[in-house]
Amino acid sequence: MASPGLVGRLLAILEPLAAERGIDIVDLEVVGSGKAPCVRVRIDHVDEAAPTITLDEVAEQTRWISAALDKADPIEGAFTLEVSSPGLDRPLRRQRDFVRFAGNRVTLKTVSGDRSRYTGLLRGWQDGRVVIECDGEQFSFAPDEIASAKIKPTF
Incomplete structure (x- = not known):
């Protein structure tokens, strides 16, 4: 399990960029071992009236998320990035x-x-x-x- 500090740093990198694109970072977690961590990012539209984010939109948003994390390089070594919709059991954090x-x-x-x-x-x-x-x-x-x-x- 990742430290709260790492999750906070990742959110600080992604949330401003997401807001510029009309995207909400619903949840972010880092799971797995220190040698092969997985960064899971759940996204949706900021506009509550918009329909749930589609698979094509998730794929499109994954590109800038990956590029932003690669540029900031907040995790030592390689990691796996998973971007998805929040799902039916949507996490609540704010x-x-x-x-x-x-x-x-x-x-x-x-x-x-x-x-x-x-x-x-x-x-x-x-x-x-x-x-x-x-x-x-x-x-x-x-x-x-x-x-x-x-x-x-x-x-």
Whole structure:
């Protein structure tokens, strides 16, 4: 697992360039071993009214993402780049994500505490905290208490 510092550096490289292109970096993670890491970038349109990003658009956006990472060279040695759409279980990481997807079922994992996993209805963002209704109760978390949050698709 990559350090939060590396993920932050990669986001700092890509997010401004993505915004210029009308693209949102939904999520970024670095997985795998230090000798052969994989950088996974999930992208979508910034415009919430736009349809979900297509496979052709992902392929097109991959070119500038790859070029930007090659130019900045933030990872020592070779790495694999995977660029994709956010998928049905879209990760949520920023205030605007929690506001936009309020009303959806989500799975939320916390970094510590008596209980580390919550599945319920996302109520949104209130007073700087993520609010989720789970098991008939409301819980709120500061962003730094959240290890991960994803939409939980219902079929």
